[in-house]
Amino acid sequence: MLFNSFEFAVFFPLVAAAYFLLPHRWRWLLLLGASYWFYMAWKAEYAVLLVISTLVDFTAARGIAKASTPVGRKRWLLLSVITNLGILVGFKYFNFLNGTLRDLFGAGWPIADLDVLLPMGISFYTFQTLSYTIDVYRRQLEPTRDLGRFALYVTFFPQLVAGPIERAPALLPQFFREVRFDAARVTRGLKQMLWGFFKKLVIADRVAPIVDQVYNHPADHDGITVIFATALFALQIYCDFSGYSDIAIGAARVLGFDLMENFRTPYRSASIREFWSRWHISLSTWFRDYLYIPLGGNRVLKWRWYFNLFVVFLISGLWHGANWTFVLWGALHGAYLVLALVFAPFWRQAERKLGVHRIPRTWRFLNVLVTGLLVLFSWMLFRANDIGDIG
Structure with a gap:
C-alpha cells in the first residue's frame, strides 16, 4: 500500500479511530495487524521476509544477551547480519551483480537472473532490525522479551517502506507506554x-x-x-x-x-x-x-x-x-x-x-x-x- 493511494486514505482514518477506541493493552496488536495488512496489500507473500527478519533478530538478540563467551555472542550477531544482508543482497543486488559478471565473462556465463520483484521497503527494515541486534551486541540495549511489540517495531506501517530508519532505544519503548488522545x-x-x-x-x-x-x-x-x-x-x-x-x-x-x-x-x-x-x-x-x-x-x-x-x-x-x-x-x-x-x-x-x-x-x-x-x-x-x- 502506498501513502498516495485511495486505499491508504481509507485505511489510516479507520486504524486511527480504532486505535483510540481500543483499550491500551490491545492497541499494539491492532497496529501490528494493520502494519501487516498495509504491507500485504502490496504483495502478500513477501510478508514472510518481515517474519524472518523479526524472528531471527529477536532470537539473535536474546542469544547475544545469554551467550557466556565472546565467540558465542559473535555467532548470534553473524546470524542476524548474514540473514538480513542475505535477504537484502538476494532480492535487491543479485541480478545487478550477476549482470556485471555476465558482462565481464560474456554470453557463456551460466547463471540466470532471478525473476523476482524488489520487496517494498527492504532497504529500510533490514537496516532497522540490524541496528537493534548490533546495539544489543554492543551492550547499548537490553533485548526485549516481548516478541509482539518487537514485531511491531520491525513493521510499524508509517515508517516501514520509506523511513525514517528508527533505532530501537527511541521507538520500541513507545509501544509500551499508554497514549491518550491529544487533539493538539x-x-x-x-x-x-x-x-x-x-x-x-x-x-x-x-x-x-x-x-x-x-x-x-x-x-x-x-x-x-x-x-x-x-x-x-x-x-x-x-x-x-x-x-x-x-x-x-x-x-x-x-x-x-x-x-x-x-x-x-x-x-x-x-x-x-x-x-x-x-x-x-x-x-x-x-x-x-x-x-x-x-x-x-x-x-x-x-x-x-x-x-x-x-x-x-x-x-x-x-x-x-x-x-x-x-x-x-x-x-x-x-x-x-x-x-x-x-x-x-x-x-x-x-x-x-x-x-x-x-x-x-x-x-x-x-x-x-x-x-x-x-x-x-x-x-x-x-x-x-x-x-x-x-x-
Whole structure:
C-alpha cells in the first residue's frame, strides 16, 4: 500500500479511530495487524521476509544477551547480519551483480537472473532490525522479551517502506507506554501529513514527467535543457523523499508516537558535510554509527580516515539502488568530502587572508551556492538511467 493511494486514505482514518477506541493493552496488536495488512496489500507473500527478519533478530538478540563467551555472542550477531544482508543482497543486488559478471565473462556465463520483484521497503527494515541486534551486541540495549511489540517495531506501517530508519532505544519503548488522545497532537500530525502530501503530489509528481522526458532521451536535448531538468530533479527528489518522511512522521504523531526528523532544509547547506547532516538524517547517522565508526572513523591515520569516508559513501550510493550510476553518485560525494578534508588547511588560510569574517552572511551565501552546484552535478549521476547516459 502506498501513502498516495485511495486505499491508504481509507485505511489510516479507520486504524486511527480504532486505535483510540481500543483499550491500551490491545492497541499494539491492532497496529501490528494493520502494519501487516498495509504491507500485504502490496504483495502478500513477501510478508514472510518481515517474519524472518523479526524472528531471527529477536532470537539473535536474546542469544547475544545469554551467550557466556565472546565467540558465542559473535555467532548470534553473524546470524542476524548474514540473514538480513542475505535477504537484502538476494532480492535487491543479485541480478545487478550477476549482470556485471555476465558482462565481464560474456554470453557463456551460466547463471540466470532471478525473476523476482524488489520487496517494498527492504532497504529500510533490514537496516532497522540490524541496528537493534548490533546495539544489543554492543551492550547499548537490553533485548526485549516481548516478541509482539518487537514485531511491531520491525513493521510499524508509517515508517516501514520509506523511513525514517528508527533505532530501537527511541521507538520500541513507545509501544509500551499508554497514549491518550491529544487533539493538539493529532492536529499537528495531520498538518505534517498534509504538508508531506503537498510536497509529494503537487510538487514531486508534477515535476517528474518533465524530468523523465529529458532523462529518458538525454541525447535529444542540449546541455542547458539537461541542467534545467537536473535542477527540477533536485526539487523532485527532495519533495519525494522528505514528503514521504513528513507523511510517516505525521501519521505516527497522530497515533501518539515520535519519529526522528529526517530532512532539515538540506539545500541551505554551506558544505557537503553539512548537507549530509541535513539530508536523509536517519540513513546518514546509520552509516556513521554502524559502518564509519566501526571502520575506525577519524581515529586512524589520515589515509585510512579518507578511505573510511570514501567506502561509506560508496556503499551508501549502492544502498540507494542496484545500478552503477548510484555507485558513482556515492563515490562522488565521498570524493567531495575527502577533498574538503585534504584542502581544509589551505582553505582556512585563504579565508583568513581574504578576511571573510567581515562578511559572514555573504561568505555563507557563496558557500551555499557552491555546495548547491556540487550537489546538483551529483544528481545528474543519480538520475541517469545507466552509465551510457552520463556524458
